Each structure stands twice: as structure tokens, then as C-alpha cells.
Amino acid sequence: MIELQDICRSFVVGDETVHALDHVTLDIAKGEYISIMGASGSGKSTLLNMLGLLDEPNSGSYQFQGKELTTLSEEKRAAFRRENIGFIFQSFHLIPRLTAAGNLELPLMLMGMSPAERRKRSTKVLADLGLSDRAHHLPKQLSGGQQQRVAIARAMILKPPMLLADEPTGNLDTHSGTEVVKILEALNVSGITLVVVTHDVALGRRAHRRIRMLDGKIVQDESSRSNESAT
Amino acid sequence: MRTADYAMLAFSSLRFSRLRTYLTALGIAVGIAAVVLLTALGGGAQDYMLGQFTQFGAHIIAVNPGKTTTMGVSGAVISNIRPLSLEDAEGLRRIPNVRSSVPVVQGNSPVEHGNRTRWTFVIGVNHEVPQTWKINVAQGRFLPNEKLEQARNLAVIGYKIKQELFPGRNPLGEFIRIGQERFRVIGVMESKGQVLGFDMDDIVYIPVYRAMSLYNRESLMEVDLLYAAGRDEKQIVERIKKYLIERHGGEDFTITSQTDILGTLGSILTILTAVVAGLGSISLLVGGVGIFTIMSIAVNERIKEIGLLRALGASKRQITLLFLFEAAVLSGLGGVAGMLTGLSIAWLMHFFIPALPVSVSWDYVLLAEIIAIATGMVAGLLPARKAASMAPVEALRSE
Structure with a gap:
């Protein structure tokens, strides 16, 4: 589904040029469950942003289902993100002024869907998540786990084929974290490609394919096609 | 994205920091109130003067003996007239x-x-x-x-x-x-x-x-x-x-038409009203600076949010519009408040001092309102573009 070819991305920090991605080549098949691990500054977040089209490479090619993405215009990239990629963040990134339902409906709003249709979809999704009674709560009135569940629902509301999660459990206690991971893995089982960036070794191990990064390079890429199910 | 949704998002953030919104809108409101009030007084003076001159009707031409080069009654009577x-x-x-x-x-x-x-x-x-x-x-x-x-x-x-x-x-x-x-x-x-x-x-x-x-x-x-x-x-x-x-x-005669007089008088009074409106616009400008400041702060406060919206598929254009809308709503609200204040003060003045000619110049009111919103949008443009041009990654990462 995804082919990254010789992707380079460098930042200038002070006088120094940091090679966050150094000739990275990576193929991702549809439905994979991948974890990206590595120390801080190893380039794992940059890789995730690159996959999510939040960042542009200095060189290299990015093909998504055979389509070259590096040449897309900004508007097209935005539309592509909306339709193909769901993002989950460590700090949830819910808009504090909007209710759970309002946050959930943001992607629909951005694409210009009518309020009635939006409400219908968000109501259904919230019901699936068991958050129906929280629909009109502001994020600060929700627990961390609930917030992250709303964020996941938001990422999935347009049913994108790929989900990118950046430390999805980083801000959660163990119980909520486990719950969130279960939701993500269930989505993966239903066919969604899941990429998780994490520091958490236990979480990283659960993925079927584990990528380790160091200094902007992929230093390890191992797969265990075994179907160890989550417990 | 729908216009109503831009408005909804703009209102939600303006409601979120209510005091700040009121104070910023106040800056614009004062400017608009000043323009409305001053032009109402100027317009009143204009109406009064014109009314005085058109007592005899506007379609009058007066013929006087003697040639005068300036307006008024010929003083020196020349013998061959x-x-x-x-x-x-x-x-x-x-x-x-x-x-x-x-x-x-x-x-x-x-x-x-x-x-x-x-x-x-x-x-x-x-x-x-x-x-x-x-x-x-x-x-x-x-x-x-x-x-x-x-x-x-x-x-x-x-x-x-x-x-x-x-x-x-x-x-x-x-x-x-x-x-x-x-x-x-x-x-x-x-x-x-x-x-x-x-x-x-x-x-x-x-x-x-x-x-x-x-x-x-x-x-x-x-x-x-x-x-x-x-x-x-x-x-x-x-x-x-x-x-x-x-x-x-x-x-050897002088012809004075009413429109000659009215024309001269009218242009003087129009300039007067424009000057007065200009003075009011200065306070509008100050209000605009206020909006610029607040919108810049808002953009900085909401960097993460901007990053998030971009990740969710918002285009640069949408982000720009979002902040422009917010600035426009802010100044528009201030404008409406200022207009109402200006109108009520004008009305009160007319009520308590009936001799004082007050005439609201609606075109100036409308113009002031448009200028208010335009000021807001111009002031909001720079912060909005700054927001849109932010790299989503960095925006998301900022704390």
C-alpha cells in the first residue's frame, strides 16, 4: 500500500543540520500492524509525520497505492490526509472549546458535511464507543481514556485505510492505556493499517512488525507473522 | 467547509475568552460610535443649513441688477448699469x-x-x-x-x-x-x-x-x-x-441659481462631515490595532489546534479563513455595538436637546460598519496567514 523510497528529511537546528530521516526506504502492506521504536531524536516521529503527509521530504519518493504523493499541492495533501489517514496523538489534541461530539465532527465539518448528517454519524460513533452520555461534555470534563477514545473516533470517522498513532498511551494510566490499545488493535483486525510510534517496549512488542530507528535510519525491521493476540 | 461552521468555530473561540473578546470589540465599538455620532451631528448641521437655504424652494433663479463676480449683493452701483x-x-x-x-x-x-x-x-x-x-x-x-x-x-x-x-x-x-x-x-x-x-x-x-x-x-x-x-x-x-x-x-446683471448656493454650501458641509468621519476613523484604526494584537495572541495560543486541524485535513486556506472569520466576527460585533451606542446617543441628544439638529447619515453608518469589518479582517490577515503557514508537525509539537 505504501512505498517510501530513499526519503531524506533534515532540519537545521542552530548551526547544525540534523538528519531526521536519512535515506529511509520502507514498504507497508495493507492491514499491517507496525510499531516504530527508538530513542528520542531517532527520527521516529518525523517518519510518522512523513507517512501522514504532515511533513515533506527533502528528497525521495512516497507512493500511496501507486500514487506519488510528494508532488501533491498543499490543498490536495490536506484532502488526502482527511480521506486516508487518521491521527492519534499522545496529548489527544481535542479542541477544548468543543464538546466531544463537536470534536468528533471536526473532519466532517472540514469537508463541508451538513450538520444533520454530521450529528447522525457522531451519535452513532459515540454510541459504539459507549460515550453517548458524554456527547455534550467538554474535553476537560472527560477522563484521559475517554478523551483518547473520542480522539480515536475522530480519527476513524471518515474510515481512513491507515491509522497513525504517536505515543497513544503516553498520557494514560495502565488501565486506560490497555483499553485504548485494545480499540486500536480491534481496528487493525478489521483491516485498518496501524502504525504506532512508542517508547513503551511492551506496547511496541505487541505489533506484528517492529521497526527500530537510530539517527534517522531504520536499523531493525522484524516481523512475527504469528497471531499473538492481545491479552 | 460551510460558512455557518466557520461562524460557529469563530463564535466558540470568542465565547471561550469572553472578557478579551469584549475588550477588543470595545475598541472597534468606540470608533464606530464616534463615526456614527459625529457624522449624525455633521449631517444634522448640513440638513439644517440646506433646509434654511431651500426654504424658498430649490428651483429658483434670482436676477439682480449689476454685475458681481462674487456672490452676494452688488455694492458698487456702476453708472452705466x-x-x-x-x-x-x-x-x-x-x-x-x-x-x-x-x-x-x-x-x-x-x-x-x-x-x-x-x-x-x-x-x-x-x-x-x-x-x-x-x-x-x-x-x-x-x-x-x-x-x-x-x-x-x-x-x-x-x-x-x-x-x-x-x-x-x-x-x-x-x-x-x-x-x-x-x-x-x-x-x-x-x-x-x-x-x-x-x-x-x-x-x-x-x-x-x-x-x-x-x-x-x-x-x-x-x-x-x-x-x-x-x-x-x-x-x-x-x-x-x-x-x-x-x-x-x-x-449688467447677476444671475444666482439656488443650486449655485447649494452646491458651494453642500461641498463645504460634505468636507466637514468627511473630516469628522476621518476623526472617527482614527479610533477605528486604534481598534484595528487591538484586533491585530488579540488575533496574534490567539494564533500563538492555538498553535497546537492549528496543527491538529491541519492533520485532520484542513487546508491552509481553511485555516486562514477560520482566523479571518474570527477577526471579522470580532470587529463586526464591535461595529454593531458601536452603531447602536452611537445611534442611541444621537437619539438621546435629539430627545433632550431638540434644537440640536441630529441627522444620522446612514451611508456613513454603513460605511463605518464595512470599514470596521474590513479593519478587523486586515488586522486579522497577518496572524491568520502566520497560522496557515505553520508546519503542522511543529504546530502539533509545540507546548
């Missing part, structure tokens, strides 16, 4: 589109009735005064249409004369004495009050021929011509000029 005659006045009446012609001779005399005397203006005119000067008879009738030289000694008196000479009595049919002559009162004019300091009610109208003999004059002081509304004034003025030059052999 041919005076305006009654024949001139009658001839001018026949020019196409001239509806009426009033020859004028004016003097100042004591007017007596019984043992009461009042010094007043005596104006010699003909029967066409009411339609020409837009003044009506309240009681009785105006001077009849008679052959000028054979006009009888009839008089029509102003409202104040009636009060002074005939307190509580009907003056119709009574006689008044002007100079050595007796005039029979046949009408009383309606009260018009003062026009540019001249008391319109303190006048006695008598036939022009009688006035000429009363004041020993061979000629007229002025001829007032009323022309048909909607006709080309320039053309009529040209015809008057041509006619008189033909009769007099030279341009």
Missing part, C-alpha cells in the same frame, strides 16, 4: 420652462393700524409669491393678478404683523397705513419663522408698483424666477442671460 424694469420681469416670465416671475422691491417702513405702529419690511411683489417662495396664505388670499401699473392698494401681512397690529382680531378687510398710503389687508401669511436670521413673519407684501412709488424707485431690486422642476437649469440660465443681454446690450 441699466436697472431691471417691470418689463424685464414680465419678459423673463415668458422664457420657456419659467413657471413664475416675482419682481421685488423692498423697503423698511412703519406700518400703522389705529394707534399701533410697527417698523417692518415692506416688500413689493406680484401675485406669484406663494408658488415661487413656497409660502402659503393662512387666512384670506394673496395679492390678486392685476395689471401691475393699475394695482390697487392691497396688502398681505405676515403672521407677526397680524399679532402685533391686530391682537385677537380678524385683520381681513381692515386698513393699514404705510407711509402716506392706506392699504386694505386681504390676507395673512402662514408662520414660517426665521430663515437665516430674517423673520419671514415680519413682512408686509404689497403690489410691486405701489412699493416702487412708495420708495421712489424706478427699478426693481430683484426678479425671482421659478422654473419647472426637472428642467435643465443651465439651459434656463443661459436663456435668461441671452434675453437680458439682448434687452440691455450687455451683461
Whole structure:
């Protein structure tokens, strides 16, 4: 589904040029469950942003289902993100002024869907998540786990084929974290490609394919096609 | 994205920091209120002045003897000037589109009735005064249409004369004495009050021929011509000029049209109003700076949110519009508040000081409102573009 070819991305920090991605080549098949691990500054977040089209490479090619993405215009990239990629963040990134339902409906709003249709979809999704009674709560009135569940629902509301999660459990206690991971893995089982960036070794191990990064390079890429199910 | 949704998001963030919103909108509101109020006062002054000048109607052309290069009554009477005659006045009446012609001779005399005397203006005119000067008879009738030289000694008196000479009595049919002559009162004019300091009610109208003999004059002081509304004034003025030059052999007269006066007056007052509006705009500008500041702060506070929206598929354009909308709503709200404040103050002033002319210039109000929103959007443009140009990754990562 995804082919990254010789992707380079460098930042200038002070006088120094940091090679966050150094000739990275990576193929991702549809439905994979991948974890990206590595120390801080190893380039794992940059890789995730690159996959999510939040960042542009200095060189290299990015093909998504055979389509070259590096040449897309900004508007097209935005539309592509909306339709193909769901993002989950460590700090949830819910808009504090909007209710759970309002946050959930943001992607629909951005694409210009009518309020009635939006409400219908968000109501259904919230019901699936068991958050129906929280629909009109502001994020600060929700627990961390609930917030992250709303964020996941938001990422999935347009049913994108790929989900990118950046430390999805980083801000959660163990119980909520486990719950969130279960939701993500269930989505993966239903066919969604899941990429998780994490520091958490236990979480990283659960993925079927584990990528380790160091200094902007992929230093390890191992797969265990075994179907160890989550417990 | 739908316009309603932009508005909803803009309102939600404005509601979120309420005090800040109020204070910023206040900056714009003060500016708009100032513009509305100042232009209302300026417009009031303008209406008042124009009203004074158009008391006699706007379609009047005055012909005076003597050539003046500036406006006003010719002071120096040059010997080779041919005076305006009654024949001139009658001839001018026949020019196409001239509806009426009033020859004028004016003097100042004591007017007596019984043992009461009042010094007043005596104006010699003909029967066409009411339609020409837009003044009506309240009681009785105006001077009849008679052959000028054979006009009888009839008089029509102003409202104040009636009060002074005939307190509580009907003056119709009574006689008044002007100079050595007796005039029979046949009408009383309606009260018009003062026009540019001249008391319109303190006048006695008598036939022009009688006035000429009363004041020993061979000629007229002025001829007032009323022309048909909607006709080309320039053309009529040209015809008057041509006619008189033909009769007099030279341009020894002055033609003043109402639009000449109104035009000059109007442009002065328009400039005055514009200056006043300009002063108000300065406070609008200050309000704009306030919006710029607040929007810059808002963008900085919401960097993460911007990153998130971008990740969710918002384009740069949408982000720009979002912040522009917020700035526009902010300034628009301030504008409406300012407009209402300005209008209510103007209304209150008019209510408590009725003599103060207040006239709300709606085009200025509308313009101020548009300028307010435009100011807001211009002030919001830079922060909005800054927001849009932020790299989503860095935006998301910022704490």
C-alpha cells in the first residue's frame, strides 16, 4: 500500500543540520500492524509525520497505492490526509472549546458535511464507543481514556485505510492505556493499517512488525507473522 | 467547509475568552460610535443649513441688477448699469420652462393700524409669491393678478404683523397705513419663522408698483424666477442671460441659481462631515490595532489546534479563513455595538436637546460598519496567514 523510497528529511537546528530521516526506504502492506521504536531524536516521529503527509521530504519518493504523493499541492495533501489517514496523538489534541461530539465532527465539518448528517454519524460513533452520555461534555470534563477514545473516533470517522498513532498511551494510566490499545488493535483486525510510534517496549512488542530507528535510519525491521493476540 | 461552521468555530473561540473578546470589540465599538455620532451631528448641521437655504424652494433663479463676480449683493452701483424694469420681469416670465416671475422691491417702513405702529419690511411683489417662495396664505388670499401699473392698494401681512397690529382680531378687510398710503389687508401669511436670521413673519407684501412709488424707485431690486422642476437649469440660465443681454446690450446683471448656493454650501458641509468621519476613523484604526494584537495572541495560543486541524485535513486556506472569520466576527460585533451606542446617543441628544439638529447619515453608518469589518479582517490577515503557514508537525509539537 505504501512505498517510501530513499526519503531524506533534515532540519537545521542552530548551526547544525540534523538528519531526521536519512535515506529511509520502507514498504507497508495493507492491514499491517507496525510499531516504530527508538530513542528520542531517532527520527521516529518525523517518519510518522512523513507517512501522514504532515511533513515533506527533502528528497525521495512516497507512493500511496501507486500514487506519488510528494508532488501533491498543499490543498490536495490536506484532502488526502482527511480521506486516508487518521491521527492519534499522545496529548489527544481535542479542541477544548468543543464538546466531544463537536470534536468528533471536526473532519466532517472540514469537508463541508451538513450538520444533520454530521450529528447522525457522531451519535452513532459515540454510541459504539459507549460515550453517548458524554456527547455534550467538554474535553476537560472527560477522563484521559475517554478523551483518547473520542480522539480515536475522530480519527476513524471518515474510515481512513491507515491509522497513525504517536505515543497513544503516553498520557494514560495502565488501565486506560490497555483499553485504548485494545480499540486500536480491534481496528487493525478489521483491516485498518496501524502504525504506532512508542517508547513503551511492551506496547511496541505487541505489533506484528517492529521497526527500530537510530539517527534517522531504520536499523531493525522484524516481523512475527504469528497471531499473538492481545491479552 | 460551510460558512455557518466557520461562524460557529469563530463564535466558540470568542465565547471561550469572553472578557478579551469584549475588550477588543470595545475598541472597534468606540470608533464606530464616534463615526456614527459625529457624522449624525455633521449631517444634522448640513440638513439644517440646506433646509434654511431651500426654504424658498430649490428651483429658483434670482436676477439682480449689476454685475458681481462674487456672490452676494452688488455694492458698487456702476453708472452705466441699466436697472431691471417691470418689463424685464414680465419678459423673463415668458422664457420657456419659467413657471413664475416675482419682481421685488423692498423697503423698511412703519406700518400703522389705529394707534399701533410697527417698523417692518415692506416688500413689493406680484401675485406669484406663494408658488415661487413656497409660502402659503393662512387666512384670506394673496395679492390678486392685476395689471401691475393699475394695482390697487392691497396688502398681505405676515403672521407677526397680524399679532402685533391686530391682537385677537380678524385683520381681513381692515386698513393699514404705510407711509402716506392706506392699504386694505386681504390676507395673512402662514408662520414660517426665521430663515437665516430674517423673520419671514415680519413682512408686509404689497403690489410691486405701489412699493416702487412708495420708495421712489424706478427699478426693481430683484426678479425671482421659478422654473419647472426637472428642467435643465443651465439651459434656463443661459436663456435668461441671452434675453437680458439682448434687452440691455450687455451683461449688467447677476444671475444666482439656488443650486449655485447649494452646491458651494453642500461641498463645504460634505468636507466637514468627511473630516469628522476621518476623526472617527482614527479610533477605528486604534481598534484595528487591538484586533491585530488579540488575533496574534490567539494564533500563538492555538498553535497546537492549528496543527491538529491541519492533520485532520484542513487546508491552509481553511485555516486562514477560520482566523479571518474570527477577526471579522470580532470587529463586526464591535461595529454593531458601536452603531447602536452611537445611534442611541444621537437619539438621546435629539430627545433632550431638540434644537440640536441630529441627522444620522446612514451611508456613513454603513460605511463605518464595512470599514470596521474590513479593519478587523486586515488586522486579522497577518496572524491568520502566520497560522496557515505553520508546519503542522511543529504546530502539533509545540507546548
